[in-house]
Structures are given as structure tokens and as C-alpha cells.
Amino acid sequence: MTYPTAYQLYSSRNFPPLEAQLPELKAMGYDAIEPWLPAYEADPAAFRRALDDAGLGCMGFHMPLKGLVEDTQRFIDIALTLGAQVMIPPYVAAEEREPTPDYWRSVGNRLARGAEAAARHGLSVAWHNHDFEYHLLPDGSRPIDHILGVSDLVKFEIDCGWIVRGGADPAAELERYADRIVAIQLKDTAPLGTREEDGWTATGDGIIDWTALAPLMRRTGATHIVAEHDNPADWRRFASRSIDHMRALGLAAPRRDAA
Template identity: 25%
Template sequence: MFFRIALTFTALALVFSPQTQAQEKKFTASPGLQLYSLRSSFKLKGVSRTLDTVKSFGITNVELAGTYDLSAEAFKQELSSRGLKAVSAHFPYARWKKEPEAVAQEAKGLGLEYAGCAWADHKAPMDEPQAREIAATFNKAGEALAKVGIKFFYHLHGFEFQPWKDGETLADLIIKETDPTNVKFQMDVLWVVFPGQDPVKLLEKYAGRWELMHLKDLKKGVATGDLSGKTDVENDVTLGTGQMNWPAILSTAEKVGVKYYFIEDESSISEKQIPASVQFLGSVKW
């Protein structure tokens, strides 16, 4: 009898032990916001009122896509007065190609940790010569930013997944041809899934190169496999309601070293969807 009771207590201890409970993990990173999500609000309500809205979401880290007619210093002050910090920003490809040093100085003035590019100018469909030219531009951009202590990154947008060789794509070529020290990458999950790629496999294949991520969900029922880099903005839906396997994506992102996560919602109802996405991220488990 004593032996049977002892076994029962041992089994219960295993079920409720801290080690067993620790097997379930949660998304604990603090999600930021790509401010492009509120571009309409910036135009209609102005910078101050829009940043008040960002603060109300409980967000502290932001990614910039312009400063909406304010100087870098004035925009930085608007952020700071609300406890918001600009971690990264997107700048046009043409500027990275023509004046990377000038962009680097702007990025430094904004106090950024990362500065990058969200769309590489190209003639569709992208081909190998264009991909190699883009990689060379990014290497120069990375060198210019490294001199001022900032990291360069590229945000893949889907059109880079044109077939290349040996089962790989031009995205593989760009990643392989860029300096891993100076050129990092930002995975926008929608712009990986929409072209028909697997974000988990891509994260694992280039572990250490992904340091930023755009959290964006694709409406259920939308077909994938499109390499245009374009889709209706209304296909951006609240995180957790679309096609993405967020537990698998986020757990892998954590393992491969993603440092910053930004919600990006380009839909016309982004102000409504963003708080719901923040709430969803607080409940994700794996």
C-alpha cells in the first residue's frame, strides 16, 4: 500500500513540477509597431494625435517610414515625450544606391539601431543581374552604416522568390551575396507566405541573418504563390485570424535570434486591428 501511494505522489509531482510546466512557452517579446500602419492617421490627425494613439496601444518600440514633414529632431522629440523609441526605419532604395553616407547620418540623428530598405527597385520579374546589383548596393549601405554604429537590413517583399538555380531563389542569392556582418534581414511574414514560401524553413536556413520581423497575417482563403510583391491591403487581418502558424513561426524566430518584432497592418481598419493583434501576441503559446 505504501509503495502504491508513493508512486501516486511521484506521478503527481511530475505532472505539476516546475520543469513540466516550463515546457509550455509564451511569446514574451514586447511587440513594436511599424508606423506606416497609421499613415492615414498621420495625414488626417497629425503626428501628435497619432503618436498618442500608438502609446494607447501599450507599444514602446516603433519602426519609422518617414517623419511626416517634421525634422528628424522634432519627430524624435515627439516620440520621446510619449516614451516611444525608434528602433529602426525604412529608407528608399534609390537613396541607399546614390547616397548611403547621407542616409547613415540621418539614421544616426534619429538614434536608430537599424536602418534598412523595404523595397528594392527593379524591373519585374527580377532576374539574376538585378539581384546581384541589389546585393552590391546593400553591401555598400551596410559599410556606410557600420561606420556610425548602425546595422543595415533588407525587408524581403516577395518578388525576390523568383527561381534561381538548384531549387533556390533570387532571395537566396541576395542573402548569400551580402556580408553577414553588415547586412541583416527583416522577415515580413506575409511577404514570405503570400509568395508560397515557408517562414519557418527560411528562418532556420539563414539563422543569424534575421534580426527583425514584421508580424502580419494573411486573410484566410487568399491564394498564395504570387511573386508580384503586391496584394490588396485589406488582406492584412488581425494576428491569429489568418493563415499563419504563429506558434511555429515565433518559436523558431526566437531560436534563430530575431531581436525586434513589429506589427504591421496596412489595412483601412488598422487602428481597430492593432490592439487585437497585441492582445493575441500576449496569448500565443507553444
């Protein structure tokens, strides 16, 4: 089983102009772009045209949690313009976080309210994790379980690299939340403590055992997979090596020019 494969455009934010990268990503074999704010904000319709011109889709996009709560309809309209099915808040700033179950359940409640509104338009809402959701609270519980425990309407874009950075096991999380996962980021990490490229690598070049994880991915509800690197020195090398490794795992479709 292969999946449509998206490229998280945040990976290329330091290499403008971003639109010039789209045809190259298509040529590498990517099916879609996963954009982050502000890439699409100035003119969502123009961004959609650029994707269409390059032959790329948009299955999900990153957006602020605050926007989901306070500007819900605007972001629903953006989703519909981009042709995305999943609205993905990915972060809570450190200064806003509180080390209590009630706080993290409040994040889940905000996501659930957004998901209810999105569902009326045929859209879904998914949380994207970093490492802090896996740091134990004083009572021994985990923020991620409180976030996702509020409502089954809230789905999950699982970022395997950040789970490792958070001290947890991506295999266990793929199994635990299999029916909630709608997208999988195959983000890889170098040995912890590596400083080059902030310690991130192309998929397959780091310490994560993707061969062991691939069968677990196929048991989830994921509709697509995503390549991301938070600070690549060379975006083309990262993008091409990542999709090649996803192909080797049998997760991404073979090259279109393959015999």
C-alpha cells in the same frame, strides 16, 4: 522570452495626423515605432521629439535603397537622430527588377556597401522582403538568396505575411536565415484571394500558424518584433488585436496594467 514590440507606422498612413497616434500606441503597450519614408523626412529631429514625448523608441526605420547608395551619410544621420540601430531598405520597384541572379546580387552588393558605411557608425543595414524575392528565377534560384548571399553584413527583417504571399514557408525561412534576422514582422494574411483590406489581417486573425512559428523566432537573432498591416480599415483595431496576440504567444511583454 519577450521582445520589444514596434508598430510600423505605414499601417496608419491613411489616418492622419500620425503624431496623434503615438500616445495611443504607447498606451496599447508598443515600445517603438518603425517609421517609413516620408514620415520622418521633413524634420527627423522633430519626429524624434514626438517619439520621446510619447515614450516610444525607434529601433529601425524603412528607407529607399537608392538613398542608402546615393545619399548614404544623410540617412546615417537620420538614423542617429532617430536613435535607430537598423536602416531598412524594403523594396525594388517592379520596373527595375530583372529576372537574373546577377541583378539580385547587384542589390545585395548595394546593400553591402551601405552596410559597410553604416557599420562605421555602429549601425546595421537589413533588407525587408516582399513576395517577389520568393518567385523563382528562370534558373530555379530565388532572389532572396542572391540578395542575402553577398555579405553577412546585410541583415534581414523578415516579413512572414509576404513570404506566404510569395508561395514560400516562413518556418523554413526563419530557420534558414536565423543568424541574419534582426527583426520579425508578424504580418498576417487572410486566405489568398481575399479582397477586404487587400487581404491582410491583424496578427492572429489570418491563416499563419503563429504558435508554430514562435519557437523558431526565438532561435533567431531578432532584437525586436513588428506589427504591420498594409491597408487596415481601422488602425486601432489592427494595432490592439495584433499586440494582444503577440502577448498571447509570449512574444510581447504583458500589459503594464496587468495584475
